[in-house]
Amino acid sequence: MSSWLGGLGSGLGQSLGQVGGSLASLTGQISNFTKDMLMEGTEEVEAELPNTRIKEIEAIHAVLRAEVRKKKKLYADLEEKRETSELQIKQQSTSYRNQLQQKEVEISHLKARQIELQDQLLKLQSAGQSAHLEARGVPATTASSSFGYGLSHHTSAFQDDGMDFGDIISSQQEINRLSNEVLRLESEVGHWRHIAQTSKTQGANSSDQSEICKLQNIIKELKQNRSQEIDDHQHEMSVLQNAHQQKLTEISRRHREELRDYEERIEELENLLQQGGSGVTETDLSIIHEMQKNIQVLQTEKVESTKKIEELEDKVKDMNKKLSFVENDRDVLRREQEQLNVEKRQIIDECESLKLECSKLRQSDPGTENERTLPQSTSVEEVFRLRQALSDAEKEIMRLTGLNQDNSLTEDNLKLKMQVQVLEKEKSLLSQEKEELQISLLKLNNEYEIIKSTAMRDVSLDSELHNLRLNLEAKEQELDQSITEKEILTAELEELDKQNQEATKHMILMKDQLSKQRNEGDSIISKLKQDLDDEKKRVCQFEDDKINITKELDMQKEKLIQSELVINDLYLTKQKLEDKVEDLIDQLNKSQENNLNTQKENFELRENVRQKEEDLSRVRIELIQSLNQDSGSNFKDNLLKEREAEVRNLKQNLSELEQLNENLKKIGFDLKMENEKLVLACEDVRQQLEESIAGNNQISLENNTIVETLKMEKGQIEAELCRAEKRLLEEANKYEQTIEELSNARNVNASAFQQEQERLIKLSQEKDCEIAELKKNIQQLDANHKETKNILSSSLEEQKRLAQLIHEKEIFIEKLEERSSELQGEYFQALRKNEILKQTLEERDRRLGSMKEENNHLQEELEQLREQQTEAAPVADPKTLDGVTELESEVSQLNRIKDHLEKEIQHYQKMIEDQNQSKMQLLQSLQEQKKEMDEFRSQHEQMNVTHTALFLEKDEEIKNLQKTIEQIKIQLHEERQDIQTENSNIFQETKVQSLNIENGSEKHDLSKAETEKLVKGIKERELEIKLLNEKNISLTKQIDHLCRDEVGKLTQIIQQKDLEIQTLHARISSTSYTPDIVDLQQQLQAYAMEKERVLAIFNEKTRENSHLKTEYHKMMDIVAAKEAALNKLQDENKKLSTRFESSGQDMFRETVQNLSRIIREKDIEIDALSQKCQTLLAVLQTSSSGNEVGGVNSNQFEELLQERDKLKQQVKKMEEWKQQVMTTVQNMQHESAQLQEELHQLQAQVLVESDNNSKLQVDYTGLIQSYEQNETKLKNFGQELAQVQHSIGQLCNTKDLLLGKLDIISPQLSSGASLTPPSAKSLTVSTSGVSSESSQLFQQEIEELRKSLQEKDATIKTLQENNHRLSDSIAATSDMERKKHEQTDSEMKQLKEKQDVLQKLLKEKDLLIKAKSDQLVSSNENFTNKVNENELLRQAVTNLKERILILEMDISKLKGENEKIAETSRGKETEYQALQETNMKFSMMLREKEFECHSMKEKALAFEQLLKEKEQGKTGELNQLLNAVKSMQEKTVTFQQERDQVMLSLKQKQMENSALQNEVQRLRDKEFRLNQELERLRNHLLESEDSYTREVLAAEDREAKLRKKVTVLEEKLVSSSSAMENASHQASVQVESLQEQLNVVSKQRDEIALQLSVSQEQVKQYALSLTNLQMVLEHFQQEEKAMYSAELEKQKQLIAEWKKKAENLEGKVISLQEQLDEANAALDSASRLTEQLDLKEEQLEELKKQNELRQEMLDDVQKKLMNLVNSTEGKVDKVLMRNLFIGHFHTPKNQRHEVLRLMGSILGVKREEMEQLFNEDRGGVTRWMTGWLGGGSKSVPNTPLRPNQQSVFNSSFSELFVKFLETESHPSIPPPKLSVHDMKPLDSPGRRKLGTNVPESFKDTTESRSGRRADVNPFLAPRSAAVPLINPAGLGPGGPGHLLLKPISDVLPTFTPLPVSPDNSAGVVLKDLLKQ
DSSP: OHHHHHHHHHHHHHHHHHHHHHHTTOOHHHHHHHHHHHHHHHHHHHHHSOHHHHHHHHHHHHHHHHHHHHHHHHHHHHHHHHHHHHHHHHHHHHHHHHHHHHHHHHHHHHHHHHHHHHHHHHHHHHHHHHHOSTTOHHHHHHHHHHHHHHHHTOOOOOOSSOOOHHHHHHHHHHHHHHHHHHHHHHHHHHHHHHHHHHHHHHSSTHHHHHHHHHHHHHHHHHHHHHHHHHHHHHHHHHHHHHHHHHHHHHHHHHHHHHHHHHHHHHHHHHHHHHHTSTTOOHHHHHHHHHHHHHHHHHHHHHHHHHHHHHHHHHHHHHHHHHHHHHHHHHHHHHHHHHHHHHHHHHHHHHHHHHHHHHHHHHHSOTTOHHHHHHHHHHHHHHHHHHHHHHHHHHHHHHHHHHHHHHTTOHHHHHHHHHHHHHHHHHHHHHHHHHHHHHHHHHHHHHHHHHHHHHHHHOSHHHHHHHHHHHHHHHHHHHHHHHHHHHHHHHHHHHHHHHHHHHHHHHHHHHHHHHHHHHHHHHHHHHHHHHHHHHHHHHHHHHHHHHHHHHHHHHHHHHHHHHHHHHHHHHHHHHHHHHHHHHHHHHHHHHHHHHHHHHHHHHHHHHHHHHHHHHHHHHHHHHHHHHHHHOTTOHHHHHHHHHHHHHHHHHHHHHHHHHHHHHHHHHHHHHHHHHHHHHHHHHHHHHHHHHHHHHHHHHHHHHHHHHHHHHHHHHHHHHHHHHHHHHHHHHHHHHHHHHHHHHHHHTTSOHHHHHHHHHHHHHHHHHHHHHHHHHHHHHHHHHHHHHHHHHHHHHHHHHHHHHHHHHHHHHHHHHHHHHHHHHHHHHHHHHHHHHHHHHHHHHHHHHHHHHHHHHHHHHHHHHHHHHHHHHHTSTTOOHHHHHHHHHHHHHHHHHHHHHHHHHHHHHHHHHHHHHHHHHHHHHHHHHHHHHHHHHHHHHHHHHHHHHHHHHHHHHHHHHHHHHHHHHHHHHHHHHHTSSSOOHHHHHHHHHHHHHHHHOHHHHHTTOOHHHHHHHHHHHHHHHHHHHHHHHHHHHHHHHHHHHHHHHHHHHHHHHHHHHHHHHHHHHHHHSSOOHHHHHHHHHHHHHHHHHHHHHHHHHHHHHHHHHHHHHHHHHHHHHHHHHHHHHHHHHHHHHHHHHHIIIIIHHHHHHHHHHHHHHHHHHHHHHHHHHHHHHHHHHHHHHHHHHHHOOOOOHHHHHHHHHHHHHHHHHHHHHHHHHHHHHHHHHHHHHHHHHHHHHHHHHHHHHHHHHHHHHHHHHHHHHHHHHHHHHHHHHHHHHHHHHHHHHHHHHHHHHHHHHHHHHHHHHHHHHHHHHHSOOOSHHHHHHHHHHHHHHHHHHHHHHHHTTTOHHHHHHHHHHHHHHHHHHHHHHHHSOHHHHHHHHHHHHHHHHHHHHHHHHHHHHHHHHHHHHHHHHHHHHHHHHHHHHHHHHHHHHHHHHHHHHHHHHHHHHHHHHHHHHHHHHHHHHHHHHHHHHHHHHHHHHHHHHHHHHHHHHHHHHHHHHHHHHHHHHOSSSHHHHHHHHHHHHHHHHHHHHHHHHHHHHHHHHHHHHHHHHHHHHHHHHHHHHHHHHHHHHHHHHHHHHHHHHHHHHHHHHHHHHHHHHHHHHHHHHHHHHHHHHHHHHHHHHHHHHHHHHHHHHHHHHHHHHHHHHHHHHHHHHHHHHHTTHHHHHHHHHHHHHHHHHHHHHHHHHTHHHHHHHHHHHHHHHHHHHHHHHHHHHHOOOOOOHHHHHHHHHHHHHHHHHHHHHHHHHHHHHHHHHHHHHHHHHHHTTOOOHHHHHHHHHHHHHSOGGGHHHHHHHHHHHHTOOHHHHHHHHHSOTHHHHHHHHHHHHOOOOOOOOOOOOOOOOOOOSSOHHHHHHHHHHHHHSOOOOOOOOOSTTOOOTTSHHHHGGGGOOOOOGGGHHHHHHHSTTOOOGGGOOOOSSOOOOOGGGGSTTOOOOGGGSOOOSOOOOOOOOOOOTTOOHHHHHHHHHHO
16 A cells, blocks of 8 residues: 555656646646646535545544644653663663772772681691691691682672673672671681690690581581571471462362352242242142251251361361471481481590500509609590580580570470480490599509508619619600600691692692582482482372372262262152153143133133124014013013123133133143253253262272372382482492592692592592483483383273273173072072972873773773673663763773873973973073172172281381380480470370371381381281182182072071970970070070171161262262362353453454554655655756746646546545445444344353253252152051061961960860769769760861861860850769869869960960061061162162263363363464564554654755745645645545555454354354253153153052052951950950059169169268278177177078078179279278168168068968969870870971970870880880870879078178178168069069169168168069969070060950969079079
């Protein structure tokens, strides 16, 4: 455009210049012509341009001018600012230069000072070296190092002035560093001065000083290191805090989101409630109630979760703090320990040197005093020196401890104190050595004195002394010589030092280089160490991550379980909703039908109305006519009224029907909406479940793989650590060697220095090589690490595959198990069929045999007949012929039947063969499946065992660490006894916790020995694991075997139970029944154990179920979290897209438009100004040339006009193009509007779908809840069924009992009759007849029992008639016989009662056994149900996992979309940056253009002035032309602007369209995906619905069957209840009395329990007095023997009875005394004893009375028992014998002799006789039968003896008194105030605890003394004469309890009281209680 405009402008300029040149020479005609032409052009232009457009252009022009002015002002301001800033910069630079010069001067001063200090240092060093030769190495090295450090960091820059700010800052830093170094050097100078002074004074102590210097240097380094580490730890803490805060924010954010979700749910539910407020049904109310409960539960869970989160946050903070503290402590302690070790070594060396000197002293001559004084002084100096060193060390330690205390490191202080104590111990040792030295010196002095004394005595020794003195003088001379030589040597040394200073400088330089290299090496080593530490930290982090992952896994499992519960709820609610939907659909259909009917009726009614209206109109016409005719016709009026009433009624009906229609339509629409919502919600929930399940699976797999990879990496890192440590040790040794060599090289000449220099260079090269090797090793390690990572990834993939395979295998195993169960079922069915077929075959074979025999007979008869026919053919009768034909026909029929049967037999044989083959195949497949199952189980168990082994190893490691911690604690506790602070305790706890947590960090400190131990332990564990695996395999085989043999075992158990019942029946009638009862009790215990086992298995299964449910809930929580994340991502995507679309595009458009406008305006201005300049120049040229040439060409004018035409044409084209662009823009706008509408529609659809989803979710939850309710109802039904079955069983038992009783009545009566003596013949005859009849009836009953109960009733009636006859005959006999008969009747009644009691016991046992078996069966059923539920839950879990996978896929897709959006946003940002850059360029261009404009304007002004001066006369025509040209130019400019705007708008529209199309495409893809998911979920829902419908149908079938069974049982009940009604009346009366007694007994029990609690409290009080009894016993034996002797003689009988109690109580008293002797202190004994003895007197008096009552009771009971025993001896039960007789035939032949033995034992036959009978032939049985039928045994009744009442006078009186006091000190029970009738029986459970009961306190003594005399002892309470409450079998240890506490059935037989045996005394009861 610009070039085009430029061309136009240049052309115009040329043409105007030519025109201007030729204007002067034009004639008037041409000027007139041109004027006319120009006028026409201007008119055309004016006509073309409207006034409005011109005004707009002028306004734009004015705006542009204002903007140009603003820009000029800005430019001027900016130039001023630039100038001021330049001035400021110059001033600043000058000031900085001055500062630089000053700093350089300071540096030079400091350098000079440094050099001076170094010179001083060197002088001091030389002085120190001259002082002592030994102390050369260390100070020289320190000085050199310090000097080297100074030199190494010294720089000589600052020469040029043109330095930046960075250089100035670096120079400032270097100045600071140098000043610090100067200070350090000054301190060193002071230190060396001090050394020089001490060396002058002390001579030989320079080595110790140097050591102190070393220590000081070490302390400084430690301080620096400590400060650095503190900074590092602070940094780490800040990082950890930031991470923790981030985690907290994330958790809180998630929590808020969950809260919002819950609030939204609650709001939705409330809205639903409000909507369905009017028509809320009962089900809706229940659902709302359940939802409210759920909300409450969720709120509680929320509160708990917040609490847990807070606790976790606190814990995390504490752990971070503890970690930081512990790490600081550890590092500091390590350093201090190393330092102290160094000091310890130095002190030991000093001790050794002292010892050497001591030995030298001892070796030296003890003759002279001079020589003795020298060692004394040296030893004293050394001791002084040691003390100083120790004091310095203590000061340093104290300072360090102070620093540590400031840093709140109390544990470090304690460790330091420990080390200080160690040093103090060493100091004490040194002081002891010093004392020993002083003692040796004293000894030497003593010896010297002795020698002196001997010298005075012995003159002969003077000569030797003289010789020794001469030797001494010679040695002194030698000493003087050595001193002179030493001085010479020092002078030479000084010269050498001067010479060697240069060499030392050179060496220092070399050493600096070497130190640099060493520093680099150290830095590399430190980097390696840091890498190692980082890897260690990483390992720790991984372990922490592992722990976190395990926690997350647990959480996820809990969520899974929750989700499973939710799924169950959803399934229930779904079923309910489906039922609702079906009902509603039915209602809809009905309503639609009703609608149709109503519509039809409406239509008919309308037609009727029309007809009626027509009739009305006719009637009215007729009425009018009739009115005209007859005014008084009332009949028609009545008709009219009736019609109108009918019409109104019809209208009302119509309106009602219409309302009904509308209501039905509304209901139908609502139902449809609800149905759709439910479907959508179900689909959403399915998706969530599947995704959560898949996510869980992935997470678990990833966790396992991560754990394994971490273990692998840990092992590798440990190996690398060991290697790196070894390398570090080697390098440290090498460096130490080099340092030692350098220190030794100090003493050598310059040549030696050069050699050492070369050697050091070589060493440095070697070190470089080593560093390079180390780097290579590191690279290799990195490569290995990468390889291991790759291997791990591959192993992860393999593990995933393996996991998938395992999963598939598990599914396959489950399928196989199902198949095997099916096959087993089929197998059993086939076996049954087989047996049936065999039976049928056997029957058919029998039939065949019989048929064949018949056939043979018939054939023989036929042959005989034929022979007869042949013999008498002419004399054949027609009858015989008929018979023959009949026989032939029969034969043919029989043949056919035979053929048919043979075919059937063949068919059945084939069937049997096929079945056998199939059976074999099934067995093979079963064996294969079992093998596979065993393999899988072994694999599973191996996996479990490995996991357990790992956990055990970790536990062992933790235990070891805890042991070490405990040891450390013990040490610390021992050392802390002097100094104990609260902080230390707190820190110890934190340390223990941190050590427990950070196993990984401590593991690296394990030594090699421990690792070897661990390896051995692992091997042992592996062996144990193998053994366990083998055991597991064997156990699984055994379990399989048990599963197979369960059916057989159950049958065997049933048979055993039958046998046991029979044996029990046999044993009851025998005299010795206690062992049988014991057996029964054992069996009961065994059954109870079995029940407990089954219950334990059941509990385990329930636990598994609950565990699965918790996992399910966890999965559901994960699903919810995933959904929340999805929603978040979607929201973020939308926000991002809206932001980018709205903000970015608007900004870009505005900026681009503004820039383009400004640039165009500037271009136009520039072009216009340039054209002006050109035209002005041309005018000037033409004016100058016009003076010379005086004419203008007409050609030029024509060219101008042509150009104008061309311009017009171009303008038209531009306008056309503009219109086209406008149309395209409008089209684009329309398209964009359409796209936006589509977008809005899609968004609305998405919102609708989301609403539907939420509604469906709510409905789904309701369904699940309803499903759960149904399940609970089903369970209740099952329980009710079980109860009904149990009650039916009880009723059947009672029925059998009653029938048995009725059966027993007749034989007993007959036997009773037989017992009477034969006084009259008539009686004997009648009795014999009766006995024969009874035997016949007995046989008939045995035969007819199987047929019916009616025959039994008939026999009972006959028996009753017999009884009546017998009673008549007995009434006819004499009075004597009556009396005897009455006696026999009473005995019979007693026997019957006893037998009834025994039968009751038996039946109760049977009931117990049956109940136990029922419980077993029910528990097995429950077990199977639980297994099925587990399988269902597993399936649900798998489904959830799949759903989780899908969710994760969606999340990954969304993440991909997010990334795409992010990429687009980045692209937009880059575009934005590019636009900003272009903007900047444009602004620069603008400034340039403005500058050009300014210059051009100035030029234009100049040119205009020139032109005005030159051509004032030629302006008219030129002005016109110029105006025309300007207007054309302005037109073109406006057109260009419009075109540019249109282009920009087009581009924007295109961009918007493309964005909208992309969005539409994305939304369509989303829609497609959602539709696919919807279809999938619908299919899934349909499948689940089908499965649930099947299950429901099966359940209904089961219910129907059960109901049928119930009806059958109810019918049976009704039939049995009619027989039982007579007995039930009596039983109910008795039951009421028993219940009253029970109430009384329960009240008594409560009172006794209260008394027990009170007495237990009193026992504690009274027990204190027991300890005092033994102290005062001897006194009271002497004092009170006389008082109690008479009372004891009176009460010896009572003591004999109570002795058993005393023996039982003594054991308890002894145990209590042992406990109380330890616990209780001594109390006042005399007063309490007297009070207690008074109480005992009162109790003894009361007990006497009770004893007398009990004695009377016992006498009565014994009498009754004697009578009973006499009556019952030698009688056998008929029912028992009948059962034994039947049982004998039922038992197998091998075991029949056992039954016979039982019968013999019952009948009183001895064993020897039984064996003889068995040895004989089988005829013995018949003899036994005859003997049995003959009558009972004739055994004499044994009269039981009374308990022997022996006197106990054998022991001494003192012993008896001691025992009495012991028994009475443990106070007995004061008897409760109970009546005789309300007493409890002896063996009731309420009484059993009385053995342990304790008396009331002495507070009640005053109250109870008055009323105690009437009380009764509960141990000897008399039995109620009405009811026996205890069975004699209850005396055993596990016998049954009280009859009152047993379940009372509705029907109970009447019974008479049973007397107590004499053995049932209180002592026996107490003994039994003590045994228990």
